[in-house]
Amino acid sequence: MDSNTQEYVDIPLRLKTKESIFGRLQNINFISRCVIDSIFNYYWHGPTTTSQNLRFHIIKNVLQKYLAESLPHDLPNELSEKIDFEYISEYIAMNNPPSRMLTSDVGQNREFDICVDPEIITRYSLERYGLSGDKLVAMAEEDLGYAKNGQARTISCQIVIGANITRENSDTSSLLSPDPLNPNEKVILFFHGGAYCVGERSLTHLYVYANVSSTTGLRVFSPNYRLAPKYCFPSQLHDCLLAYNTMLSLGFKPENIIISGDSAGGSLAVSLVLILKEMSMPFPAGLVLLSPWVDSTCSGASWNTNQKLDYLPTLSFEDPFHPTRMFYAAGRRFDKTMFEELKCPLISPVFGDLAGMPSMLIQLGNNELLRDDICGFSEKVKQQNSDEPNLVKLEVYPDMPHVFVLLHFAPAAQMAFASIGKFVKSIWK
Template sequence: MASVKQEYISLPLRLKTSDGVIGRLQNIYFISSCVITTVAKYYWYGPVVKAWDLRFHVITNILHRYLSESLPHDTPNKLSEKIDFAYIADYIDMNNLPARPLSPSIGHNEEYDIIVDAELCTAYELPQYGISGDKLNAMADDDRISAQKGQPRTISCQVVVGSQVSLCNSCKVPAGMHKQPKLMVPEPLYPDERIFFHFHGGAYCVGERSLTHIYVYAHTSSVSGLRVFSPNYRLAPRSCFPSQLHDCFLSYMDILRRGFKPENIILSGDSAGGALAVALLIILRDMHLPRPAGVVLISPWVDSTCSGASWATKMSLDYLPSFPLEDPFHPTRMFYAAGRRFSQEMLEELRCPLVSPIFGDLSNMPPMLIQMGRNELLHDDISEFAEKTKLHAENVVKLEAYDNMPHAFVLLDFTDAAQQAFASVNNFAREVFDGEKRMYN
């Protein structure tokens, strides 16, 4: 019997759907109208927050408009199954900022491939996490079978060195000022090399190879003198949960296999990447696997149900828009199960600690630095997560709230708050590494 072809609904999309001239003009109009409106409101009504200058307003308003209007968020929940999310994934990819290499004055970045061989695909011993644990094991099995057939999957990973770093004793100029191949190898440059291992944010849908994120890595590297590694995990809605977490787990295990010692690694993540970092820590703890020396979380999206009151009270202060979970284009929906209707059953699944770490056992975590903006929608979720972690903490848990700042404010690296946050990350890393035995066993 011939299979029935899936019929999809037509959606009103505001950004380009092809790379032609018309599509580019659509995006130019979209952005320019936002800039003109923002400038007019700024000079007519004044800044929304006194500490924000015009540049800050323009950038955050473009982000807000892109996130709130690029997809039709008024689409009913009942139409979820009739949306072509493969097409939506292409549309999102097409309208992302193009990836570019860092300029030499900022740093240098290169990619390498992680080969997902059978040895890397260990089984997940996580029966306590029900459906989520089962999904992870199914992915591990698929990767293992592919590897055994001689068709292993690969995961690309960024390695970034800031322009102020010189790890090569024979180098007479900073590493980022020229291409120094030795500094970009994905193995330790010396036996006890310390690194940051970072999971990027982007609501699980964007952020891969983002120049904005790579700038953050370069600044972190320059301030700390350490290299930064960051895997390009699969993105939603093309790949749903637990693809991202599985890729992050494999990437971390690969970095250990390459010779980096867990006591020399600071795990970090921003936004969705922060949630992935905590979920990874939970897996490593529960499976008795080597854990990193410390963790840095920047505006971590630890509750995918978005239950905190600040999702309503901070709406006028953050560039992030707030949508109901009934919206098929809510980032949570596209990440967890694109095309599946929202229901009470799904809500319960979203409360799994591997999806929303705030609902899990947060005991026995490594030393932790959490940074957030006081103006961000995730404020209350992050505050509650920090309190729960402190309640069961055996190590240092520090929460920093930056005045007047929105979500993942370090991406706005020109702000004083971002520079203070980078310096604080460096101080935290030094405390973790220099006082390692005292802080973490």
């Protein structure tokens, strides 16, 4: 055996590990058992959230089982270097949460590959962010090197329009084109969530985008950043800045762009603004943050108090498959040094200098594990921008889990979409 060949440990995996009839049956069995258990518990023990119906509980419980059991979370920290995370990345992609294509009564979407002009690849100057800044500098230099060799980067992007827009336009071809409809078109740039690991091609969020588009009357652009654990930090943040700069190069004005994001995407949105601030680059008009994962150290008390209420599992940092670890440094052992590195504001924006931020709407569920982290972030933004008392609008929805707008049919989700529409329109009054 080649002495340079890495030896990996075998990982017990519950979902399909290759495309085959057996693998599909394995997944059908996994989901079916989740559904049957959900129905039984709903009628025998009663709903955990009395304000929501059976469909809500089934989807919530399937998500909970998927996140808790699709990867084994009992492996010791010492095995971190012996896990083939490229293989794990393929496994996660193969078993992404199911997505539905949009129906015409909800909206339309089209996917584009946009070639990135080498001139917009940012040469970072982020000394205050230490190691994280250095990683971004190296990543930009690598991209520039590829560009010089004729290997141009592309950004794959979903463009989504809601049913309210399609009803007013018989010809949607221009609406589903990446070019501005007019010199002052206002749009939403939305970074999808998924713990930086799931959400391939943004397909899991199409119904969210369509509802946001309908209530705001704007087109939604959602770039597909590279996913962990195959690509670790700061790949996702670099890709999001490329997407923002690409929007500007296409002719969209920064003051006509609202950046939105849910969960990990919400963190990327805030981190992107911190970079723009540090480098004196133009700001977007505002931020819409849905359950933003602003603290990768997961320090809030609600990570314990809401354990039985949310579909997110509470995991130990000793677990090699903790989402934070897979995002930041897959395959590296966890220690105190890593924990301190996670406090960099480009990874956990709650630890950053949040003065001078644009107007923002923050929505979250009262039952989610991230509740206290998000509320702490909101309070810090308010404190550091005390001269602008209306800068932050915080909305906490009773009985709702993490990123509850994914359950777009729920009354609370429809209320949240309507509020997003009002907030966005208020930006440009």
